[in-house]
Amino acid sequence: MRYPPMDSLKNILIFFLTCISIWSCIETTKKSTHLALQKETILQKSVINPEGKTIEERFNTPDNYNRVILKENHFGSYLRKLPLKPIASKVMYFDGRAKNNMNVYISVVDMEIGTRDLQQCADAVMRLRGEFLFEQQRLQDIHFTFVSDGKPRYFLKYAKGDYSYKKFRRYMNYIFAYANTASLRKELQEVTSIKDIQVGDVFIQKGNPYGHAVIVVDVAKNEQNEKLFMIAQSYMPAQETQILVNRNDSKISPWYKATEGTIYTPEWTFKSTDLRRFKD
Numbered sequence: 001m002r003y004p005p006m007d008s009l010k011n012i013l014i015f016f017l018t019c020i021s022i023w024s025c026i027e028t029t030k031k032s033t034h035l036a037l038q039k040e041t042i043l044q045k046s047v048i049n050p051e052g053k054t055i056e057e058r059f060n061t062p063d064n065y066n067r068v069i070l071k072e073n074h075f076g077s078y079l080r081k082l083p084l085k086p087i088a089s090k091v092m093y094f095d096g097r098a099k100n101n102m103n104v105y106i107s108v109v110d111m112e113i114g115t116r117d118l119q120q121c122a123d124a125v126m127r128l129r130g131e132f133l134f135e136q137q138r139l140q141d142i143h144f145t146f147v148s149d150g151k152p153r154y155f156l157k158y159a160k161g162d163y164s165y166k167k168f169r170r171y172m173n174y175i176f177a178y179a180n181t182a183s184l185r186k187e188l189q190e191v192t193s194i195k196d197i198q199v200g201d202v203f204i205q206k207g208n209p210y211g212h213a214v215i216v217v218d219v220a221k222n223e224q225n226e227k228l229f230m231i232a233q234s235y236m237p238a239q240e241t242q243i244l245v246n247r248n249d250s251k252i253s254p255w256y257k258a259t260e261g262t263i264y265t266p267e268w269t270f271k272s273t274d275l276r277r278f279k280d
Helices: 006-044 075-080 121-135 155-159 165-178 181-187
Strands: 105-108 143-145 152-154 202-205 212-221 227-233 242-244 262-265 268-271 275-277
Touching: 075 121, 075 212, 121 165, 121 181, 121 202, 121 212, 121 227, 143 181, 152 155, 152 165, 155 165, 181 202, 181 212, 202 268, 212 268
Parallel strands: none
Antiparallel strands: 105 242, 143 152, 202 212, 202 275, 212 227, 227 242, 262 268
16 A cells, blocks of 8 residues: 655645634634624623613613612612513503603603593602602601692691501692692702702703603712713603603613703703702
8 A cells, every 4th residue: 555645644734734723713713703792782781681670770870880879768769669660661641552662761660650641740750759758658748739829738638547558649649630840840949050969859840831840760970970860751641650761872871961051851851950859
């Protein structure tokens, strides 16, 4: 039997080793590309955790930001724990119709709103404040002002000894019918600078004939004390409370930067000077 010349065997061996090297490089490149794409996907999803069931669980803070620390009994702690419907849920109107998203909201608060056209923008803000005070059993602090005479109506007086949740909901509907953005704005305290923004604050305009209000449901800040905030709203006609997207900065949406000037929300434009706060 004749064997190939040594030079030929050497060339065959070199060719074989070269193929192995090329194949190894291709596989390494594939793995690197896969890891890079995986990392990019993780970064893209880093702000939103679709499986989260509350505001705090579903929305992470952007890089270099952390949520401001709040006491357990703070209004803001209650808002962060608001239950959310599954991530793809649509906002429902009071009459059972669905509100098309149209890049307005990212999540829906899981809270019934009744079957009457009552819980609109300012009403949703008052509802959340009232729910918080009721949960804390601060019944004496549950009161909201009527637009007609500028006087508060107290839950304790309305309840007449019945302090059940059912009675509380009836009280809130009573408030919704006779209070609005104008009356709510009057009873809130002015926040002198948006840099002092807190969870539970309200951007509110009384308008003519209609105004609008959104509530700050979370706040985060970085080491430079620069703040981000997240807002929720109801609207007209009465509809479920929704977490708004930030159309102007998709990288941090649904967070907004707390800077002086104009604040563009999907369905309303506010000024930073529209910021108000509930009295504790």
